[in-house]
Amino acid sequence: MIWARCVGAALMLLAIGSSVAAAKDWDTVRIGTEGSYPPFNYVGPDKVLKGFDVDIAKALCREMQVTCTFVVQDWEGLIPGLLAHKFDAIVASMSITDERRKVVAFTDKYYLAPARFVVRKDAGISDVGPRAMEGRTIGAQASTIQASYLEEEYGGSDIRLYQTEEEATRDLKAGRLDAVFGNSVVLYGWLSKEGTDCCAFTGPSYSDPEHFGLGAGIALRKEDDDLKAKFDKALDAILADGTYKTINDKYFPFSIY
Structure with a gap:
């Protein structure tokens, strides 16, 4: 009986610890992107990372009131890098597909291009x-x-x-x-x-x-439901207040949403 109580207490502590770990504050979000896919993400002559993806990521981070940092990663290494915790989200024009959903989660689409x-x-x-x-x-x-x-x-x-x-x-x-x-x-x-x-x-x-697929979305680790919710809410906000349109019009003479 004592052994059973100890096991039960240990499981309870583990559950409490897991819920605390899941409730991450997300003061900083590390964004992975390719850096060689203009006009969506690329490194300019001034060695600064630029593009539609980058501007959208920055706008979303401002809306979420978090600090964004960027990690440039070759395309084929993006999902492995996300799963290895090299960064927290992929903003790199990655199409939402059923095959990718087997290993990562996606936000709502932030653009659609055939x-x-x-x-x-x-x-x-x-x-x-x-x-x-x-x-x-x-x-x-x-x-x-x-x-x-x-x-x-x-x-x-x-x-x-x-x-x-x-x-x-x-x-x-x-x-x-x-x-x-x-x-x-x-x-x-x-x-x-x-x-x-x-x-x-x-x-x-x-x-x-x-x-x-269903358009380009932000890829996240499946366990980071709270971060997905933050991104989706921020995306709705920048679509509603005109921020998205301003960024769209900076790069394209037509809507890509």
């Missing part, structure tokens, strides 16, 4: 369907929903995956690829600045949730 093909104008491509693109060379960023879609649906094409989307568009402009498949907003930014002479959007927009 996928599209950009092709070389001299490649004579008017149809970007899987059969029409057989034998063509298509680039995409590795470990993205766009790369997964190409690998599933474009088996007859030469799929080349890159560490960053910048590397893919660089090869497209240089003539080493026939097309790039990626985030339409990112590709729009590249086309308007660097790709107008060589390349153009071709074909439809791709936004089927089964393949392309």
Whole structure:
């Protein structure tokens, strides 16, 4: 009987300790981002981290009244870094998908951009369907929903995956690829600045949730429910008070929400 009481007391103390640990104050939130995905997140010539993702993260942290710090991490290391407690949240244009939800939690979406093909104008491509693109060379960023879609649906094409989307568009402009498949907003930014002479959007927009997710959300560890609630509440607030629109209009001539 004494042994049973001791075990019961120990379990009670453990439960109390667990609830205290869960009630974290979140005075500081460490944000993980890629830093090589303009205009969403990138390091400028002045070595300062910039972009839509970064400005949205800062606005959310101000709304939550917490201090933000940023950690630049390569794309493929973002989820492992989050789970290893290298940072507390990922704000890096990460699409909300069922596959990722198996290992991390997501906030509500903070933007939605369909996928599209950009092709070389001299490649004579008017149809970007899987059969029409057989034998063509298509680039995409590795470990993205766009790369997964190409690998599933474009088996007859030469799929080349890159560490960053910048590397893919660089090869497209240089003539080493026939097309790039990626985030339409990112590709729009590249086309308007660097790709107008060589390349153009071709074909439809791709936004089927089964393949392309439900928009970009902030990824969090599953146990950090309190932090998710804070981010969701802050997102609602910046959407309501016009802060989100101000940031949107700084980067894009159209709404991406």
